Amino acid sequence: MSRREELAERLAVVEERIDAACAAAGRPREDVTLVVVTKTYPASDVELLAGLGVSDVGENRHPEAGDKAEEVRADLRWHFVGGLQTNKAGAVSRYADVVQSLDRVKLARSLSRGAQAAGREVGVMIQVDFDGTDPGRAGTAPDDVSALADVAAELPGLRLDGLMTVAPLGVDPRPVFDRLAGLAERVRADHPGARALSAGMSEDFEDAVAAGATHLRIGRAVLGERPVLG
Numbered sequence: 001m002s003r004r005e006e007l008a009e010r011l012a013v014v015e016e017r018i019d020a021a022c023a024a025a026g027r028p029r030e031d032v033t034l035v036v037v038t039k040t041y042p043a044s045d046v047e048l049l050a051g052l053g054v055s056d057v058g059e060n061r062h063p064e065a066g067d068k069a070e071e072v073r074a075d076l077r078w079h080f081v082g083g084l085q086t087n088k089a090g091a092v093s094r095y096a097d098v099v100q101s102l103d104r105v106k107l108a109r110s111l112s113r114g115a116q117a118a119g120r121e122v123g124v125m126i127q128v129d130f131d132g133t134d135p136g137r138a139g140t141a142p143d144d145v146s147a148l149a150d151v152a153a154e155l156p157g158l159r160l161d162g163l164m165t166v167a168p169l170g171v172d173p174r175p176v177f178d179r180l181a182g183l184a185e186r187v188r189a190d191h192p193g194a195r196a197l198s199a200g201m202s203e204d205f206e207d208a209v210a211a212g213a214t215h216l217r218i219g220r221a222v223l224g225e226r227p228v229l230g
């Protein structure tokens with residue numbers, strides 16, 4: 001089987017699962033965007049996915065993400081989904097259409113400066129960490145979300161799209177996704193345009209759809225197991 005056929009097959013299975021999850025939740029399929037997380041996979045896979053109808057891809061590291069965004073010819077939306085150092089924000093804002101991992105004011109300011117310098121608008125989602133036990137984990141505490149949303153919404157060059165979370169390992173993700181949805185509702189009261197809810201990965205995206213996710217970040221279910229953990 002060619003790589004194209006393999007990706008087509010896996011993508012079709014994922015699409016079927018998304019259709020079924022939307023039907024079960026009584027939600028229109030168009031409300032949910034599949035972001036295929038292509039980290040560690042080559043640019044050639046990204047091109048194949050674009051040819052198969054994928055519109056959004058996700059990457060979690062700079063410069064890997066930037067190199068791929070430059071190499072890939074297809075017109076795609078690039079989502080940056082990884083922890084981001086402030087000193088790399090300028091570079092990332094030149095190619096990312098959306099940064100889903102905004103978790104602090106300093107990073108928001110750097111992304112804003114970078115977006116303005118590049119003459120672009122960068123969408124941002126605030127990454128929320130509901131775990132709180134691991135200081136190394138990316139994400140802002142739930143209590144800090146609304147202040148960060150206010151800052152991001154005001155900064156030139158940024159567009160506040162919504163919220164994102166990565167469910168902690170080894171716990172039932174559904175209550176986490178429900179908390180994210182509740183928090184997002186409060187953010188929308190002040191920022192009606194912040195409608196995105198990015199939740200759900202290969203293992204748990206049905207739960208995310210049930211909780212109202214608008215963006216699913218799916219890697220392995222489409223691309224196969226990663227040879228090296230990304």
Ligand SMILES: *Cc1c(COP(=O)(O)O)cnc(C)c1O
Pocket residue numbers: 037039060081082166201202203217218219220221230
């Ligand atoms: C890698 C990654 C994903 C995709 O994970 P899979 O288990 O491969 O589906 C989603 N979100 C983030 C932030 C990631 O780093």
